[in-house]
Amino acid sequence: MTGEAATLRVRRILVVEDDYLLAQVLTDFLEQADFHVVGPVGSLEEALALVENEPGSFDGAILDINLHGSNSYPVADALVARSIPFLFATGYGRDALEGRYRDHPRCEKPFDQATLLSVFGALFNNRAA
Template sequence: MSDPGPGIRRILVVEDDYLLALDLQDNLADAGALVVGPVGTLAQALERIRAEAHLDGAILDVNLGGEQAYPAADLLAERGVPFVFTTGYGASAMPERFSHVTRFEKPVSVAAIRQALAGLFAR
């Protein structure tokens, strides 16, 4: 995929809930982001992360059809790509290595996710 231009953020959306994925995609696009995906499985997420030369951030649903998204989170962390989680799980269910990652409990506020990503980009 070509470079979207200066100032445009490439955001990977990994979400298996079709309606939420579309809502995230639409809201991020409205904010000027270039949405990569959305994808709904761990295999697709790993494939996209490996295939993309550059990602500015990601939104990861923790549970993808019964598979945990942690391998995708590990790969994003290795590449230095900031990300947030969406989940129906409480904080105690998250692995310790991700305790510092912003987590949004479902149902999520898309506006809050956009604000959190903006904060990550400001760092």
């Protein structure tokens, strides 16, 4: 296990992804890296309900931006309001993101595992600072 993965050990991550196969691959990878996965959830409504009703059930989140034609910015807003770190997992480039989230951490699809762990490591380290 890399140093970054060890730092992130036993973190609970909410996975918000509407593509079933991608959600399963992401879940498998995260579990192999010693994360506990909450979800995955594939709809805006379900993700918002988890964030609003069970924010203590996870330490961070991965958000797909496009969820069956709706964007996940309301989920991102709810996470920001609760100081829960997250990253966007998206096929969109930086310029396609809404202005307030253009510089937010993201991993472009298809992403590699090392990049994902590195971005999460930076998110959790910044949160502890």
